[in-house]
Amino acid sequence: MKLKSICRTFSRRNSFFIDDNLKNAQAVTLLGWHGVHYTGVMETETKLRSLGVGI
Numbered sequence: 001m002k003l004k005s006i007c008r009t010f011s012r013r014n015s016f017f018i019d020d021n022l023k024n025a026q027a028v029t030l031l032g033w034h035g036v037h038y039t040g041v042m043e044t045e046t047k048l049r050s051l052g053v054g055i
Contacts, residue, residue: 015033015034016034016048016053018038018044019037019038020037020039034051
């Protein structure tokens with residue numbers, strides 16, 4: 001299944017996609033999701049908190 005078709009099945013505004021591949025995180029951001037580039041636990045937690053996710 002292609003990434004674009006998967007993204008259409010979820011509520012984009014409330015969806016997060018975390019990936020260690022920057023291009024994948026950027027691609028889902030273009031599709032309306034919150035794409036988070038995983039570079040480590042602390043950095044990812046900081047990014048998610050900045051997006052309003054309670055951790």
